[in-house]
Amino acid sequence: MTSPISLTRYLVEQQRIQSHIPADLRLLLEVVARACKSISRAVNKGALGDVLGTAQSENVQGEIQKKLDIIANEVLIEANEWGGHLAAMASEEMEGIYVVPNRYPQGEYLLLFDPLDGSSNVDVNVSIGTIFSVLKKPDASAGVSESDFLQPGNRQVAAGYCVYGPQTTLVLTVGDGVSMFTLDREQGSFVLTQERVKIPADTKEFAINMSNMRHWADPVKRYVDECLAGSTGVRGKDFNMRWVASMVADVHRILTRGGIFLYPWDKREPGKPGKLRLMYEANPMSWLIEQAGGAATDGRQRILDIEPTQLHQRVSVVLGSRNEVERVTGYHAGL
């Protein structure tokens, strides 16, 4: 029986074989993974630790912060600021960027994260997760500012998430496919459990918050109505629906068995392109989905090609099994 491959061994071998994981990026990914282990421990404490409930504060999005939102954010900042691999970090939980303090060496990478996505689920013991995206500073020589982060998702050098569910699983891409690592709590290390993840091009499972149906644009209504019509309608097959209200959990299911996830624009706030954030939710998830053979658009264009204008800008998201995403995108184009 071959010995299990740890995340460290996987990254060392990828660095040696593929040489597209420079030493500083390997260090960054190992530090993020270690931070996710700490967050997993805090999440798993639940009512046994002082981690549930709200923190009596709001984040930059105007959302009430959960205690675990703040804990997870602090864990990621403290884990990453001293290593010399980063120039700065950006988080859903912080209005501006966090520049690595002068007392530490600065690196060339930029780390963006949603420290605890789906945190409203933590109080009801449903899977949540950490999402992260890695960019390179455009000009290695200069200082760092918020504008350095405003790069399209097709410029990411690494992306991933850690889902805190029945298992704690780290899912990662550096541009050469998607790999999954499950936390072995006895060893305290992430172990490679799946490589070359592939999403089926077709599916019978869609994920959307159906309570928003009356607010959707017509192309989304048309797509969902056809799914609901099932074998009696134009699709000629029955569909199943899932909605965890935790993007990490819904995306993990899609990477594992296919499906389509939609959080589209709706009429409630017409000026808002969507609910989800481009830089640290949609971009990393879209790259993972594309690296696994799926597709990701905002209903009209490839998410990874969107040129960002604001750090916390939102976007409409349609991602998953390629043929379904292309169908929804086609409906938006009037096909």
Ligand code: P6P
């Ligand atoms: P709703 C969690 O708050 C989140 O940002 C995503 O993880 C999730 O897919 C979505 O919002 C759920 O939104 O409106 O269904 O609660």
